[in-house]
Amino acid sequence: MTASEVQKKDRLNWLTSEHPLPWLLPASALMIVFGVYPLIAAVLKTLYRKNAATRREIFDPLYNWTKIFEDPRMWDALWHTLAYTLIALTFQLVLGMLIALLLDSDRKGYGILRAMMTLPLVIPPAVTGMMFLLMLNGSFGVIARLIIATGLLPVGYSILGNSATALPGVMLAEIWQWTPFMVLIMLAGLRALPKEPFEAAAIDGATPVQAFFKLTLPMMSKVIAIAVLIRGVDLLRAFDYIKVMTDSGPGTATETLTSYAGRIYFGNSDYPLASSVAILTLVLVILTSTIFMRIFKVKL
């Protein structure tokens, strides 16, 4: 091979399958056109002020940002988002762990129970939301009727129609659908644990509770952290259940950042303001997930 031939081969190299470029190009193109470009466009949009009367957009970089930070509705939405995330996550994690421990058995029939437990994961969340809307109806919903029968709530009480109980009502659908996610991951973690430490602990007279806190939990920490991270990110951008069950209401009682952005968008078409709230959601997700990954040293 002459020098010029080698040079020519180098130049053409990136077009052949030996070079990573052709392999990565389709995915990169998709991510640039439908991910990076809209994201930049959304960020730029937040720098414009929409004049409601003339419907023109004027460059005014701080207008939307000062507006949303002075907006009590945004702070409420932020607070709802964080409360929703933390409470639902705690329930899902604790219930998920307990159910995983319960179902972690090689006895006959448990395989079927474990398979059944995964079914809620594939239901469209909008469908789940509608179905819980039915079951939580104060006058004929089966769950609401059962709660009312215990005397905790007055007859005909509308769980989703009262601001005090609307958010917990939405969370019920969320917890029902995604606790199985935790169960599934915790089960995978439990099944991968080595047997020897537990046998040794049993010989030393450790109780099952001690073994759980001293052995199971520490050995499962990586698995738990990954599950919390993935679920937490999804919870921070919660939208589906809220949209179909309460549409952020009553009033703004169940408004999260994502649903607030959607309401601005559908309501008064103030795209710049809606984009600001949407970008704030992104910032929140990035901040919390980065801090979480640093503290717990998780890597996906």
Next chain:
Amino acid sequence: MELSRPWQFARDALAAFVTGVFMFPIFWWALTSIKPISAVFDKDRIVWFDFIPTSINYAVTLLGQSRSQLAIDAGIGMGVAGTEAYDSRSSILDSAVVSVGATAVTMMVAIPAAYALSRMAFRGRNVFLNWVLGQRFMPPIAIIFPLVTTYKWLGMRDTDNYYLGWLGLMLIYALMNLPIAVLLLKSFFDDVPKDVDEAAMIDGATRWETFCKIVLPMAKGGVAAAAVLCFIFSWTEFLLSLFLTTDIRTVPVKIQTFVTSTGNEWGFITALGTAAVIPGFIFILLVQRHLVRGLTLGSLKE
């Protein structure tokens, strides 16, 4: 752990009970979907099994029949007019086409990327990996407004052209599925021993040939699992479809339109809802083995 017999029995019973509690809502929807209206809206008691089952809700939502006609035929009154809005056949078609198309697009772009990430050493590999992963963390709300504007500008909205509307949804769903597909496929490709394709390349095969003839066939179970997961995620997606399309109504978007100012059509909602979960139930049983790996983006294996 060995338990004594009564304890073991208690555990079995508790395990069955807890699973039952989680299955109950699904059972209740399916039951409600075959109830006549009087049993659904009974304010005095909860109706369990003492009703005459009806298929009317399925006939209207899945077969597009007219409720008033069905009611007249059955001799139970005049029925209510205007049930065309509950005919969900076009929504099921929309959902099916978009989900299948999105899965195909995802796989076409994700498989090569996953292969490169699994087999090639190159500058910027980690950057690319984090880019893909970062995509999974992005809230869809952050990109949807500019996309609506862009689609409008390109004439790609479903109101401009129905088929382009399908394509538009497929592409954005493909983006949403991409992180899970790439990372999951990478983990499956990593499982194929590298010696095999290195040996083939020493024998003069190009990368493309080793990929097509060795790596891809050896990882086909994983590819199938990734495709099934992409289908499920597309089938269940709600936000993007809600914001992006008007005429095209995927099933999750359609079902929430059954909430009307005059009352919620619970019969139709439960019928369509029950029908909408069936594809997922079938598919999930097929990928049971790879589910954990898929849901954790390839980082946990079962």
